[in-house]
Amino acid sequence: MVGLAVGADDSIGLAIGDRAFAVAGNGAMQLVGELDRGIRPRWVLWSNATAVTLVACDIRLATCWDLAAVHRLLFGGWSANHVQVWAAMRGLDERGAPMLGQLDLLSGDDGDDGDA
Numbered sequence: 001m002v003g004l005a006v007g008a009d010d011s012i013g014l015a016i017g018d019r020a021f022a023v024a025g026n027g028a029m030q031l032v033g034e035l036d037r038g039i040r041p042r043w044v045l046w047s048n049a050t051a052v053t054l055v056a057c058d059i060r061l062a063t064c065w066d067l068a069a070v071h072r073l074l075f076g077g078w079s080a081n082h083v084q085v086w087a088a089m090r091g092l093d094e095r096g097a098p099m100l101g102q103l104d105l106l107s108g109d110d111g112d113d114g115d116a
Helices: 028-039 048-056 067-075 082-090
Strands: 002-006 012-016 019-023 043-045 064-066
Touching: 002 028, 002 048, 012 028, 043 048, 048 064, 064 067, 067 082
Parallel strands: 002 043, 043 064
Antiparallel strands: 002 012, 012 019
């Protein structure tokens, strides 16, 4: 199995066992197609968003696991993001995961002891 992640800049990340590789620049996406044709690994993707990106680059994987789809089959529901999938795989409560998002700079509760 080969874990595959695609970046917004068409860079790719590959994980095989406990080793990880990153490939950036022109040809990174085509490398995925060449690997698929040459060695036919079982790809592991976070979700179908990766497959959509690959298809837009005219790359179609022969065999892959979509972790979000597997999560929905096992745990139910209509959606599953990477936090839910990771937490379920590790037996963790997803509510304890670090949060990403917009900082609220105008809330007034900035902990600066009243120094605006």
